[in-house]
Amino acid sequence: MNKKEMSLHAFAEKTKEWMQQYLGDTYTVSIVDLKKNNGFTRKGLMIQDNIYNISPTIYLDDYYERI
Numbered sequence: 001m002n003k004k005e006m007s008l009h010a011f012a013e014k015t016k017e018w019m020q021q022y023l024g025d026t027y028t029v030s031i032v033d034l035k036k037n038n039g040f041t042r043k044g045l046m047i048q049d050n051i052y053n054i055s056p057t058i059y060l061d062d063y064y065e066r067i
Contacts, residue, residue: 008060023047030045
C-alpha cells in the first residue's frame, strides 16, 4: 500500500483498529491530534491502560511518511 491509496487519517484508523485488537480490552486506543510547542500538529495514537494511570502516545506522521 502507498500514500496515494491511503490518507494519514485512514492510516491512523487502520493502525488504531489493529492496535486495539492486538492489545485487547485492557487498553483503550484513540487517535489524537496534538499541537506541539513549535506550532506543528502531529497525529498520534494514545494508548490508555484501563487499570493504571498511564497513556503513552505514538506519533504516526513519520511512520506514514515511510509508506
